[in-house]
Amino acid sequence: MRLSTTTYYVDFAVYPALFTGLVAHGLAPAGLASAATFLIMLVFGVGLWTFIEYLVHRFLFHHAPVLQDLHDAHHAEPHDLIGSPIWTSLPIALVILAGSVWLLGSDAGGGLSAGLVAGYVWYISVHHLSHHGRLYGMRYLYRARRRHALHHACETGNFGVSTDFWDRVFGTVLLSAAANGGAPDNRGAWWTTGRIGRLWGRKPWGALVRLSRPRV
Ligand SMILES: [Zn+2]
Numbered sequence: 716m717r718l719s720t721t722t723y724y725v726d727f728a729v730y731p732a733l734f735t736g737l738v739a740h741g742l743a744p745a746g747l748a749s750a751a752t753f754l755i756m757l758v759f760g761v762g763l764w765t766f767i768e769y770l771v772h773r774f775l776f777h778h779a780p781v782l783q784d785l786h787d788a789h790h791a792e793p794h795d796l797i798g799s800p801i802w803t804s805l806p807i808a809l810v811i812l813a814g815s816v817w818l819l820g821s822d823a824g825g826g827l828s829a830g831l832v833a834g835y836v837w838y839i840s841v842h843h844l845s846h847h848g849r850l851y852g853m854r855y856l857y858r859a860r861r862r863h864a865l866h867h868a869c870e871t872g873n874f875g876v877s878t879d880f881w882d883r884v885f886g887t888v889l890l891s892a893a894a895n896g897g898a899p900d901n902r903g904a905w906w907t908t909g910r911i912g913r914l915w916g917r918k919p920w921g922a923l924v925r926l927s928r929p930r931v
């Protein structure tokens with residue numbers, strides 16, 4: 716939904732503060748085992764966030780009744796300050812925090828929550844910089860902006876904002892909205908592109924396949 720300037724930017728203060736509080740609380744009771752559990756779960760939480768981000772964007776923001784209308788407004792006016800207000804996201808964050816601490820204990824649950832919060836901050840920051848402001852010469856941000864611009868032009872792919880990992884896994888990578896008529900390029904599936912695909916191409920049998928191809 717359309718937000719006031721304060722409501723839009725308050726996320727960039729509240730969630731980093733929540734993350735800092737969780738880390739300080741998680742690492743304060745010195746003890747290697749609990750600190751290690753906290754940090755491992757934090758890393759896992761960041762990874763889990765990227766998957767949640769993909770699923771929420773692909774299936775809820777583009778197909779769920781009310782959320783779709785709210786997200787359509789962002790697609791129509793990408794430079795407007797549109798997002799989830801903190802009075803909807805913060806209760807969800809606190810329920811996840813309480814639930815994961817209750818289920819997993821304070822070390823693992825606190826670490827998981829800190830990771831999810833860090834992932835959310837990463838997501839809103841990259842999404843913000845994809846539409847507004849400078850990219851500070853960072854290649855990662857240029858790629859994220861281009862990837863997300865293609866999603867705005869064609870809504871059938873590039874659902875990942877912070878990473879294209881899950882788009883590669885599920886074959887929803889958009890390489891060019893114009894070139895393929897808006898359909899996701901399924902060659903983007905992870906086993907045929909990127910490092911693994913190149914590795915496959917370097918194998919001896921990959922060379923045999925290349926040599927046996929008729930020259931045109
Ligand atoms: Zn979208």
Ligand SMILES: [Zn+2]
Binds near residue numbers: 842846863867
């Ligand atoms: Zn956007």
